[in-house]
Amino acid sequence: MYRLIVSHETRLLARTGALWAILLLLVFAIGFAALAGGRSVTRQAKGAADAAAFEDGVRARMQADTEAYAARLAASGGTYEFATVDHVPGRGPPQGTNAGVVGAETAAYVVLPPTGLAALSIGQSDIQLRYLPASMGTTLDMVKNLEIENPVNLRTGPFDIAFVVIFLLPIFILALTYDLLSSEKERGTLAMILAHPVSLRELLASKIVARASVMLAVVMGLGLLALLGVGTQLDQVETWLRFGLWLLATLLYSLFWFLLAVLVNVHGRSSATNGIMLAGTWLILVVIVPTLVSLLATTLYPAPSRMDLIVAAREAQTAGEKGMGDALDRFYAEHLDQLPAGDQRAMDFLTLSQANAASIEKALLPLYQQFREQALHQEALVQRFQYLSPAIMMQLALNEASGTSTARYQDFLDQAYRFRGEWNDYFASRFLARSPLRPEDYDRFPRFEYVPEPAAAVMARLAGPLAGLLLLCIGMALLPLRQLRRYQVAAR
Amino acid sequence: MLEAIELKKSYGSHEALKGLNLRVGAGDIYCLLGANGAGKTTTINLFLNFVTPTSGEARVNGIDANADPLQTKRYLAYIPEQVMLYGNLSGLENLEYFARLGGHDGYSADDYRGFLQRVGLQEDAAARRVKTYSKGMRQKVGVAIALAKQARALLLDEPTSGLDPKASNEFSELLLQLKGEGAAILMATHDLFRAKETGTRIGIMRSGRLVQELSTDEVSHADLERIYLEHMR
CATH class of the missing domain: 3.40.50.300 (P-loop containing nucleotide triphosphate hydrolases)
Incomplete structure (x- = not known):
């Protein structure tokens, strides 16, 4: 019986223009979103590769200089020395022997590799840079290109496939289901059907299955096409696992909207009333609640102003410079390259500037801590309030499955900061000891290796939203049952 | 009964x-x-x-x-004042759907055509979409459904x-x-x-x-x- 009604409903749908119009819109929306998502991923990847190639090139030239220097010394004799800042190009030791110069003027890029699904859910990645320069200097230099203050609209992302699924898919689903029973009743076919041995429950379930299978087949097919379109390698287990979780979330989220249409339809009101009620519910759950939760998060736990960071950095710098004493010292602090050759002060100033950077970094540390804490507070609040709206749960689940979640990015930032420390220690210790960098040292510079989060951590973060969506669907499936028994087939 | x-x-x-x-x-x-x-x-x-x-x-x-x-x-078979059918389906398709809803899967296409012939629906109308039907034609399909259902x-x-x-x-x-x-x-x-x-x-x-x-x-x-x-x- 179910199969009969499902195939009948599918045939009816195929003969109405509405389904084709909706599918066409869906295909357009997903296609456009896939393009946007793919562009965002390739842009970040290209940016990271270009930046890293540039820095590597600079270092390669420095290494070549030191090699030439070493070769010259091997021919003419002499000791391998440390270049002072006032060195003259072509004479004496090249700049590449100075650890302070190499460590501060070149950077190593730390890169957060995108997951196979990154193109499906850009998340906040357009403001969360996926590649950061690690060098001596301060953490501020590292993240100055990063928008640390999340914009007010933390929860409404760019036009990616996640946006289409969260915002537009419910509209399409409701357009196909708002008159699930009411249209049959208004057309008079409901009485014709129910004069046959068919229960209302069977009828409703079959109607949902017919519509859901069409919609989900399209979403899944297009999702997979989008992945292939942005060149995702589909040979990795992790990618399939993530795609599976992505589909599971999409399935549950769609099911919620189908069940909502059922819940509204079993009360026997007119199609027009059903349509208005469903549109209102969409507005509340998808637009209003997420906006309010995001507003609550940024109001209760505002991120410190970016200005505060810059002012704090300036103050620390000024304080450091005051300690240097007289005007001459201050002048040279700003014009290191103009120090007379062989002056002992040249060396002292290098040390001083290193100390200066360290003190600025120390002054900034509590502010970074504050940023981090406020961001975590905001995230925790959104996590707690996600159960108010399936749209928030869905956004969190999709970001997590696509590897664009805030938690994954914070973990990456922690790794990036740790690496900057490593890089700084490596070069600062050699520089302060005036130990010259030799060509072979270049191959031993610290390298950033991204350590992926354990799968268990990702799953644990996904458990909340997925369980929430599942429970919501079970509740929504049970709610209409009682009302269904009282459904009036015939007007009195 | x-x-x-x-x-x-x-x-x-x-x-x-x-x-x-x-x-x-x-x-x-x-x-x-x-x-x-x-x-x-x-x-x-x-x-x-x-x-x-x-x-x-x-x-x-x-x-x-x-x-x-x-x-x-x-x-049971039910024929209301207005037999309401699916306008986007033909008389034959409507008949087949309701007959199968009634639990009769065994009919051939000829059987369905036979039912419609018996109730006096013109042959060319059977394949037309029901939205073009008059009330009399729809009532006839209603009787054909009752026949097919062996009510x-x-x-x-x-x-x-x-x-x-x-x-x-x-x-x-x-x-x-x-x-x-x-x-x-x-x-x-x-x-x-x-x-x-x-x-x-x-x-x-x-x-x-x-x-x-x-x-x-x-x-x-x-x-x-x-x-x-x-x-x-």
């Missing part, structure tokens, strides 16, 4: 049916007469389990329609109202055929002439009560009209 036992239905304080007792056997065409609001449609809706009785039972083939509706609906009881709710005399006559002919095959037919109608012509028995209802039952062969057209009008006063 159809049996109402002390059947009552109230909507709030309004009693639509006040203890109806009625039997329609195989080969009977029982015509329910009465003004609008007398309880004719309520009676039919109770047999279809579209509404739940306040008390009493509506039995189909000995089974309470409210206790086991999916079973009783296997025996043992038919519930008809003013099926001929608004049909032209010729279509109405054709419809009555079909009912007589079904009667000949042993179907029990309960028909609510306003058409005294048709009731006398095709019916075997007549029940006159007023404000939820069956006020008189008579056999059609006992009365003339004129008597029937006189009796009916007396009850309506």
Whole structure:
């Protein structure tokens, strides 16, 4: 019986223009979103590769200089020395022997590799840079290109496939289901059907299955096409696992909207009333609640102003410079390259500037801590309030499955900061000891290796939203049952 | 085949049916007469389990329609005042869908065409979309559905109202055929002439009560009209 009604409903749908119009819109929306998502991923990847190639090139030239220097010394004799800042190009030791110069003027890029699904859910990645320069200097230099203050609209992302699924898919689903029973009743076919041995429950379930299978087949097919379109390698287990979780979330989220249409339809009101009620519910759950939760998060736990960071950095710098004493010292602090050759002060100033950077970094540390804490507070609040709206749960689940979640990015930032420390220690210790960098040292510079989060951590973060969506669907499936028994087939 | 036992239905304080007792056997065409609001449609809706009785039972083939509706609906066919079908499907497709809903999967395409031919639907119309059909054509598809379902009881709710005399006559002919095959037919109608012509028995209802039952062969057209009008006063 179910199969009969499902195939009948599918045939009816195929003969109405509405389904084709909706599918066409869906295909357009997903296609456009896939393009946007793919562009965002390739842009970040290209940016990271270009930046890293540039820095590597600079270092390669420095290494070549030191090699030439070493070769010259091997021919003419002499000791391998440390270049002072006032060195003259072509004479004496090249700049590449100075650890302070190499460590501060070149950077190593730390890169957060995108997951196979990154193109499906850009998340906040357009403001969360996926590649950061690690060098001596301060953490501020590292993240100055990063928008640390999340914009007010933390929860409404760019036009990616996640946006289409969260915002537009419910509209399409409701357009196909708002008159699930009411249209049959208004057309008079409901009485014709129910004069046959068919229960209302069977009828409703079959109607949902017919519509859901069409919609989900399209979403899944297009999702997979989008992945292939942005060149995702589909040979990795992790990618399939993530795609599976992505589909599971999409399935549950769609099911919620189908069940909502059922819940509204079993009360026997007119199609027009059903349509208005469903549109209102969409507005509340998808637009209003997420906006309010995001507003609550940024109001209760505002991120410190970016200005505060810059002012704090300036103050620390000024304080450091005051300690240097007289005007001459201050002048040279700003014009290191103009120090007379062989002056002992040249060396002292290098040390001083290193100390200066360290003190600025120390002054900034509590502010970074504050940023981090406020961001975590905001995230925790959104996590707690996600159960108010399936749209928030869905956004969190999709970001997590696509590897664009805030938690994954914070973990990456922690790794990036740790690496900057490593890089700084490596070069600062050699520089302060005036130990010259030799060509072979270049191959031993610290390298950033991204350590992926354990799968268990990702799953644990996904458990909340997925369980929430599942429970919501079970509740929504049970709610209409009682009302269904009282459904009036015939007007009195 | 159809049996109402002390059947009552109230909507709030309004009693639509006040203890109806009625039997329609195989080969009977029982015509329910009465003004609008007398309880004719309520009676039919109770047999279809579209509404739940306040008390009493509506039995189909000995089974309470409210206790086991999916079973009783296997025996029933329903032809409302307007047989409503899927406008985007052809007459054949509609017939096939409803026949299969009734549990009959074994028919061939020729069988379906045969049913439509038997009820007198023109051959070229059978493949056309139903939204182009007249009311008479749709009522014919309704009868074809009943034929395909091999229904043992038919519930008809003013099926001929608004049909032209010729279509109405054709419809009555079909009912007589079904009667000949042993179907029990309960028909609510306003058409005294048709009731006398095709019916075997007549029940006159007023404000939820069956006020008189008579056999059609006992009365003339004129008597029937006189009796009916007396009850309506």
